[in-house]
Amino acid sequence: MKARVALIAVVAFIGMVDALFLSLKRNSGPIPCHITRGCNDVLTSKYSALAGIPISWFGMAFYLTVFSLAVFASFDAGKPGGQPLRWIYMLSGLALIISGLLVGVQAFILKAFCEYCLLSAILVLTIFLLAPQPFRRTHPQ
Amino acid sequence: MPKLGKPLIVIIVAVGVAAAAAVYLSREPQPVTETSAAATLDTKGGGHFRGPENAAVTLVEFGDYQCPSCKAFAPVVQEVLNRYPKQVRLEFHHYPLISIHPNSMAASLAAEAAGEQGKYWEMHDQIFEYQERWAPSSNPEPEFLAMASRIGLNANAFMQAMRSPQLRDRIIQDVVRAREANIEAVPTFFIDGQQIHVPLSVNAFVDVIDARLKK
Secondary structure, eight states: OHHHHHHHHHHHHHHHHHHHHHHHHTTSSOOOOSSSSOHHHHHTSGGGEETTEEHHHHHHHHHHHHHHHHHHHHHOTTSTTOHHHHHHHHHHHHHHHHHHHHHHIIIIIIOOOOHHHHHHHHHHHHHHHHSOOTTSOOOOO | OTTOHHHHHHHHHHHHHHHHHHHHHTOOOOOOOTTSTGGGOOOTTOOEEESOTTOSEEEEEEEOTTOHHHHHHHHHHHHHHHHOTTTEEEEEEEOOOTTTOTTHHHHHHHHHHHHHTTOHHHHHHHHHHTHHHHTTOSOOHHHHHHHHHHTTOOHHHHHHHHTOHHHHHHHHHHHHHHHHTTOOSSSEEEETTEEEOOOSOHHHHHHHHHHHHHO
8 A cells, every 4th residue: 555655646746747847838938749749739728727727737736735645645654545545536536537628628629739738647547546446345354 | 733744844845856857847948059950040032021121130930820829929929020110020931730730731821822912911910810710620711712802812813822832832841941940839939040939928029139139
């Protein structure tokens, strides 16, 4: 369990770097893609912000929360599967749905992909898969 | 909360490291030198000019008419030209990214076709203004034709020019120049052969131009 929590923290840390990078780049001119084509189209589209706040800042808030929860969970070694991990599972489930929608927007509406956004979607999926399911029944030995 | 201290320290340090990493990764490339690829940007013999011929600063733009970011930059560039009516001129080059913007080549052709009748910039402005209308269309020609009639072009001559191989070659020459200059995104701007990295802000252009004018 400890290794899994540490892995979640590492993935969330990478997510923080990705989200901060996008937030900084958004205000500094055209953003080149290296793998996909259309980073600029995605990051300057009307779907790149919600109520005037760039989506990347919401991503940053998500990754910071998950990272913090994972750190608290790892220090709370006596209670594997405790409250912080339940929150990680539920938050990452919600983030996964939102990520899916954003990937859908890229694929079907904008018809352009941003590699940094795709990386974020992969990180969210990874966190969701790593997070222990709080509602799974554990069988006694 | 007996164990709040250590986790908080870990979180604060991690946020600091993440911020430093993001700043490092997002830093702008060093300005190109006289011998680099971008410095040898060859725009001679192509492009369309807006502004006085003897302007001290020529702002070169490589743009794609179907790119939303290029549309967003268009009024910013126009405002820059308005602020420096004698000192700055714009030199526009096509860089249609047809793999992601299937109508961008047709839009460039429409602008060039209008240019054959002396109304390149009028069409340039129309194409950006109505981008949302023609960009998603499977056949954007009727939209371009409507713009052509709006700015008073001869429709038959316009449609004929749209199919001109010479105009297509002119656009392809611009694409070749863009690739030779290693342009990775649109719009990309140059001043004196040197690529400039500017956000979507008139003031950012003003800072760069003022620095250039002071030289």
